Amino acid sequence: xxxxxxxxxxxxxxxxxxxxxxxxxxxxxxxxxxxxxxxxxxxxxxxxxxxxxxxxxxxxxxxxxxxxxxxxxxxxxxxxxxxxxxxxxxxxxxxxxxxxxxxxxxxxxxxxxxxxxxxxxxxxxxxxxxxxxxxxxxxxxxxxxxxxxxxxxxxxxxxxxxxxxxxxxxxxxxxxxxxxxxxxxxxxxxxxxxxxxxxxxxxxxxxxxxxxxxxxxxxxxxxxxxxxxxxxxxxxxxxxxxxxxxxxxxxxxxxxxxxxxxxxxxxxxx
Amino acid sequence: xxxxxxxxxxxxxxxxxxxxxxxxxxxxxxxxxxxxxxxxxxxxxxxxxxxxxxxxxxxxxxxxxxxxxxxxxxxxxxxxxxxxxxxxxxxxxxxxxxxxxxxxxxxxxxxxxxxxxxxxxxxxxxxxxxxxxxxxxxxxxxxxxxxxxxxxxxxxxxxxxxxxxxxxxxxxxxxxxxxxxxxxxxxxxxxxxxxxxxxxxxxxxxxxxxxxxxxxxxxxxxxxxxxxxxxxxxxxxxxxxxxxxxxxxxxxxxxxxxxxxxxxxxxxxxxxxxxxxxxxxxxxxxxxxxxxxxxxxxxxx
Numbered sequence: 146x147x148x149x150x151x152x153x154x155x156x157x158x159x160x161x162x163x164x165x166x167x168x169x170x171x172x173x174x175x176x177x178x179x180x181x182x183x184x185x186x187x188x189x190x191x192x193x194x195x196x197x198x199x200x201x202x203x204x205x206x207x208x209x210x211x212x213x214x215x216x217x218x219x220x221x222x223x224x225x226x227x228x229x230x231x232x233x234x235x236x237x238x239x240x241x242x243x244x245x246x247x248x249x250x251x252x253x254x255x256x257x258x259x260x261x262x263x264x265x266x267x268x269x270x271x272x273x274x275x276x277x278x279x280x281x282x283x284x285x286x287x288x289x290x291x292x293x294x295x296x297x298x299x300x301x302x303x304x305x306x307x308x309x310x311x312x313x314x315x316x317x318x319x320x321x322x323x324x325x326x327x328x329x330x331x332x333x334x335x336x337x338x339x340x341x342x343x344x345x346x347x348x349x350x351x352x353x354x355x356x357x358x359x360x361x362x363x364x365x366x367x368x369x370x371x372x373x374x375x376x377x378x379x380x381x382x383x384x385x386x387x388x389x390x391x392x393x394x395x396x397x398x399x400x401x402x403x404x405x406x407x408x409x410x411x412x413x414x415x
Numbered sequence: 416x417x418x419x420x421x422x423x424x425x426x427x428x429x430x431x432x433x434x435x436x437x438x439x440x441x442x443x444x445x446x447x448x449x450x451x452x453x454x455x456x457x458x459x460x461x462x463x464x465x466x467x468x469x470x471x472x473x474x475x476x477x478x479x480x481x482x483x484x485x486x487x488x489x490x491x492x493x494x495x496x497x498x499x500x501x502x503x504x505x506x507x508x509x510x511x512x513x514x515x516x517x518x519x520x521x522x523x524x525x526x527x528x529x530x531x532x533x534x535x536x537x538x539x540x541x542x543x544x545x546x547x548x549x550x551x552x553x554x555x556x557x558x559x560x561x562x563x564x565x566x567x568x569x570x571x572x573x574x575x576x577x578x579x580x581x582x583x584x585x586x587x588x589x590x591x592x593x594x595x596x597x598x599x600x601x602x603x604x605x606x607x608x609x610x611x612x613x614x615x616x617x618x619x620x621x622x623x624x625x626x627x628x629x630x631x632x633x634x635x636x637x638x639x640x641x642x643x644x645x646x647x648x649x650x651x652x653x654x655x656x657x658x659x660x661x662x663x664x665x666x667x668x669x670x671x672x673x674x675x676x677x678x679x680x681x682x683x684x685x686x687x688x689x690x691x692x693x694x695x696x697x698x699x700x701x702x703x704x705x706x707x708x709x710x711x712x713x714x715x716x
Contacts, residue, residue, distance in 0.1 A: 180524075180527050180530075183524060183526040183527070185473070185526055185527065185529075185530035186472070186473055186526075236470055236472045236473060237467050237470070237472055237642055237646050238646075239472075240472035240473070240476070240638065240639070240642045241639070241642055241643050241646055241695070241698055244635075244636055244638065244639030244642070244643070244691055244695075245639070245643070245691065245692070245695040245698075247635060247636070247639075247691075248636060248639070248687070248688040248689075248691035248692050248695065249692065249695075251561060251685065251688040252684055252688045252689070252692060255682075255683060255684055255685065255688070256682065256683075256684070264556075264557060265545065265556060268541075268560070269541050269545065343537060343541065343635070344534070344537060344538060344541065346530065346533075346534060347533075347534030347535070347537060347538055350527065350530040350531060350534055351531055351534055351535070354527050354530070354531050390542055390545070390546055391541075391542065391545045393541075394538050394539075394541040394542035394545065395542060397534060397535075397537075397538035397541075398535075398538045398539060398542055400538075401531075401534070401535040401538055401539070404531065404535075
């Protein structure tokens with residue numbers, strides 16, 4: 146019971162934990178999809194565009210969460226359109242956009258009139274300042290993404306395994322890809338506060354890559370990744386509590402340690 | 416070497432006082448930054464063409480992130496926080512070699528593997544760097560991430576100069592072989608080009624470059640300067656020679672403009688961000704040119 150007393154005494158920790166778990170729940174399945182579909186770079190571009198969203202929120206003085214979500218969704222659409230119409234390699238295009246967004250967001254925030262913003266919190270997350278309202282929004286969005294994923298899961302997995310076969314079976318590949326990208330955008334928007342712009346992709350990829358090691362089915366991998374992400378959130382919070390280090394990097398570092406442990410201890414099925 | 420730099424600075428300052436060139440050149444650091452930009456520009460532009468051709472964008476980004484860890488380790492080991500080159504070079508080279516070695520020997524797809532390496536190095540780097548910056552100097556973080564021209568020292572210029580010479584000496588004679596090895600490995604093997612070795616040499620070149628450019632462009636944005644000018648050049652030119660030259664020109668102009676514009680207009684921008692924005696505008700312009708003039712569309716393929 147000591148744990149609960151502790152959590153109640155430090156209610157900001159409880160809120161932080163809840164926020165972290167909301168992100169972990171959705172990071173598992175979406176991270177697995179990112180790994181399967183090799184969308185790591187796409188996730189990175191989205192994450193960097195979140196910085197632009199924050200800058201926009203500051204300029205227009207509206208809530209940063211709203212502008213971040215909208216910007217991420219818009220960028221996901223933009224990238225989808227551009228990917229189809231560009232002749233350069235996809236990773237080049239995404240690399241260009243990801244860095245342009247980062248530079249643009251950076252400049253917009255630096256040029257903000259009226260004082261400097263805390264860059265560190267934007268880049269590496271600031272889980273301890275999450276408010277109760279934000280936690281509720283996070284869980285709402287996270288559950289919404291999970292429900293949509295659950296409903297479309299078999300179609301998305303079929304598309305991942307074999308695109309042509311899936312489209313022959315009547316699954317509209319283009320629509321599901323777009324759906325996946327929009328869900329990724331939402332995930333990025335809610336993860337922003339937890340791990341920051343630079344580390345979102347890490348939180349998506351590392352648990353999924355670790356879970357891949359011991360999973361036999363796609364569902365196992367998605368669930369395993371969620372559990373590993375949740376464990377990383379807990380470890381990260383505990384670590385930052387005891388050693389007074391920033392939370393975001395510590396969460397990702399815990400995920401890396403778990404990845405190493407899993408890789409060393411378990412024999413791969415694949 | 417420092418006498419030589421001093422001589423350049425003094426002569427520029429004399430010119431600035433006469434009014435031949437803009438006032439900004441009265442400051443030593445502006446000239447330092449400009450000299451670095453002149454070295455970095457063509458170098459990144461040239462090597463960038465290979466990065467785009469080999470699709471190694473993600474790879475070079477992870478090296479940039481590794482440099483962050485390198486800086487943090489250096490500061491922890493007691494190197495000066497403005498020039499922790501020894502640990503940066505050591506760590507990044509080890510990291511790059513390890514990554515390239517693991518790439519062919521794992522069942523993870525190379526995209527995921529690089530993603531994991533990238534994320535881990537970023538997380539470790541960020542943790543250590545935030546930890547160090549709280550103790551030593553809170554401005555390290557932004558300077559390392561996004562570059563800071565104001566603090567370029569003679570040592571930085573020496574390192575950059577040596578790296579430039581090494582890359583020119585190694586890269587120029589091997590350029591054709593490397594290109595062949597990356598475009599068509601089987602043909603390259605048939606011609607007795609050591610493909611594996613070329614790969615390692617190229618990876619080491621990128622690593623050296625990334626570390627040397629860290630001061631000006633920043634860890635997160637170095638890779639953008641490898642990619643964007645090359646991609647912009649590729650938009651409008653079809654021959655290989657033109658591709659390399661145009662990429663160099665774009666990248667040099669971006670570096671110089673990115674260094675000078677914030678100083679001219681007195682904006683508190685990090686140099687890396689400004690440089691990338693100039694480069695990005697080149698990319699946008701060339702994309703528009705390609706879209707409006709069908710002749711270029713034909714030429715590309």
